[in-house]
Amino acid sequence: MCNILVTQNYNLLLSKGLGRRKDSQPEETMAKERSKLLEEINKIFAENQDSKNEELMFTYRGVLYPSRLCSAKTFEALEGMEARKEDVLVATYPKCGTNWALQILNDILAAHYEDFQMPLTIPMLEFGAPEKFQQIKDQPSPRLFSTHLHYDNIPKSFIENKVKILVIFRNPKDAAVSYYHFYNKHPLLPTSSSWDDFFQKFMSGEVGWKSYFDHALVWDKHMDEVNVKIMTFEELKENLHEGVKQIADFYDFPLPEEKIQSIAEKATFQTMKSEAPQKIGAFAPVVFRKGVVGDWKTLFTEAQSQEMDAKFEECLAGTKLGTKLKYDKYCKF
Numbered sequence: 249m250c251n252i253l254v255t256q257n258y259n260l261l262l263s264k265g266l267g268r269r270k271d272s273q274p275e276e277t278m279a280k281e282r283s284k285l286l287e288e289i290n291k292i293f294a295e296n297q298d299s300k301n302e303e304l305m306f307t308y309r310g311v312l313y314p315s316r317l318c319s320a321k322t323f324e325a326l327e328g329m330e331a332r333k334e335d336v337l338v339a340t341y342p343k344c345g346t347n348w349a350l351q352i353l354n355d356i357l358a359a360h361y362e363d364f365q366m367p368l369t370i371p372m373l374e375f376g377a378p379e380k381f382q383q384i385k386d387q388p389s390p391r392l393f394s395t396h397l398h399y400d401n402i403p404k405s406f407i408e409n410k411v412k413i414l415v416i417f418r419n420p421k422d423a424a425v426s427y428y429h430f431y432n433k434h435p436l437l438p439t440s441s442s443w444d445d446f447f448q449k450f451m452s453g454e455v456g457w458k459s460y461f462d463h464a465l466v467w468d469k470h471m472d473e474v475n476v477k478i479m480t481f482e483e484l485k486e487n488l489h490e491g492v493k494q495i496a497d498f499y500d501f502p503l504p505e506e507k508i509q510s511i512a513e514k515a516t517f518q519t520m521k522s523e524a525p526q527k528i529g530a531f532a533p534v535v536f537r538k539g540v541v542g543d544w545k546t547l548f549t550e551a552q553s554q555e556m557d558a559k560f561e562e563c564l565a566g567t568k569l570g571t572k573l574k575y576d577k578y579c580k581f
C-alpha cells in the first residue's frame with residue numbers, strides 16, 4: 249500500500265514534462281498532459297484524505313521521509329544519478345522557500361534559453377519511482393532540480409561535477425510553523441495532534457528530512473564555496489528584485505533590469521498563489537498558505553520561543569549562516 253503512489257501515480261506525474269523543451273511536443277499535447285496531470289494531483293489528494301498516520305512515514309538511513317513520495321529503491325537509484333555541470337539545483341530544508349526559488353529559476357532559465365519550458369511538476373530529486381532516472385538521463389540541459397536532502401545525502405556527482413546549488417534558508421520559527429500547518433493539511437503527511445506536539449518533534453528532529461539545525465550546520469560549512477549560494481526567505485521578502493538579480497548573476501545568466509522586474513513580479517506571493525490552482529490543483533492552498541515573515545508569533549508560547557532561542561544559540565550563534573539569518577530581527581517577540 250505504502251508505495252502505490254510512488255510506483256504508480258507519482259511516477260506518472262514525474263514522467264510528464266520535467267525539463268521538456270517547447271519544441272518537443274505540440275502545444276495541444278502539452279495542454280492535454282497538463283490537464284491529465286491536474287486530474288492526477290487532485291486524485292492523489294482525494295484518495296489520501298483518510299490515510300493513517302503510521303502508514304505515511306518511513307525511515308531510511310535514520311531519516312524520516314514520506315512513504316508515498318519517497319522509497320528506499322528511489323534513494324538507491326538516486327545515489328547513482330549522474331549530475332551535469334549545467335544542472336541547476338535548489339536545496340532547502342522543507343518550508344524554507346523551495347517553490348519560490350523554483351519559480352524564479354524557471355523564469356530565469358526561460359529568459360535565457362528560448363526553448364526552456366516550465367516543468368509541469370515539482371522536480372524533487374527524492375520523489376517518485378526509481379525508473380524516473382532513466383527519463384531524467386534523457387532530458388536536455390539545463391535540468392532544474394530541487395531537494396530537501398541533507399547535504400551529505402545529495403548525490404555525490406552534484407558535488408563532484410560542481411553543480412551550482414542555490415540554498416534557501418528561513419528563520420527556524422517560521423519554518424517550524426509553516427511545517428506544522430503543512431503536516432496537518434497535506435494528505436500524504438501525518439496529522440499532528442497539536443502544535444505543542446509538533447514543536448517538540450521539530451526541535452528533536454523527528455520530522456521529515458530530520459533536523460533543521462543539522463541542515464543549517466552543514467550548509468554553514470559550505471557557505472563560501474563558489475558553487476554554493478545561500479539566500480534567505482526573509483531577504484527575498486525584503487527585496488525580491490535584488491534577490492532575482494543575485495540568483496541570475498550566480499548562475500551567470502545576467503538579465504536586463506526590465507526582465508528582472510517582470511520575473512520578480514511573477515514571483516510575488518499573491519501572483520504565485522493565484523496561479524497555483526491551475527498548476528497544482530488541490531495542493532495549491534497546502535503549499536501557498538500565508539507567505540509572510542513572523543507568523544510564528546501566532547503559535548509559539550514564550551517558553552517555546554526561549555527553547556528555540558537556546559537551541560539557536562547553541563548551534564548557530566556566531567556562525568556565518570547564523571548571522572545571515574538575522575535571528576534577533578526575525579525571531580524575537
Ligand SMILES: Nc1ncnc2c1ncn2[C@@H]1O[C@H](COP(=O)(O)OS(=O)(=O)O)[C@@H](OP(=O)(O)O)[C@H]1O
Pocket residue numbers: 340341342343344345346347348422425426427429430515516517518520535536537538539540543
Ligand atoms: N512567492 C512567495 N512569497 C512568499 N512566500 C512564499 C512564496 N511562495 C511560497 N511561499 C511560502 O513558502 C512556504 C512553502 O515553502 P516550500 O516551497 O519550501 O515548501 S515545500 O517544503 O517545498 O513544501 C509557505 O510558507 P507559509 O505560508 O508560511 O506556510 C509558502 O506560503
